[in-house]
Amino acid sequence: MIKNVELITNEIQDFSLINIKLITGFFVSFYKEFEENKSLLEIDFVIEGENGNKFLANFHFHNPQNIRYESGGPYHQISIKIQDIEDIGWENKRYEVIDFEGDTLQFYCSDIEVMSIKGTIYSI
Structure with missing residues (x-):
């Protein structure tokens, strides 16, 4: 489902979307790209691990x-x-978030x- 999710699971073994x-x-x-119009939505999430550690992940x-x-x-x-x-079979619509x-x-x-993940001190 999520490409490169191992970047997160290497830091948070029991990762689920509830951690976001x-x-x-x-x-x-x-x-x-190759004469085709494209778009990209980039979101930075704070993710909290099971021991209270916080990470900033770029999706x-x-x-x-x-x-x-x-x-x-x-x-x-x-x-x-x-x-x-x-x-459902909609063109270019594989996921609903x-x-x-x-x-x-x-x-x-x-x-x-997932593009990157790093530790953060961002308070929740």
Whole structure:
């Protein structure tokens, strides 16, 4: 499901999406690749490990569509859920990403990839 998730599981052995606590960065970019229009949603999440250690993880969501994001401050608490919707058969929509508690985030994407993870002292 998530490419390079081992970057996280090397730091947090029992990682699940419930470990994701905050959004600290949210960036959308558009580019052309081989004459095809592409887009990328880059989100920085604070992830909390089982022993209270915190990590900053950078995720890339490829070809995001129908992005809805509501935030009211310098960081955003979140309860994320990723659903594989490949069976629906929508073009370029393999996953649906939602905030299942606050309903403040929702979008579709074709691929999800962890780009980096590093320790942080960000307080939750």
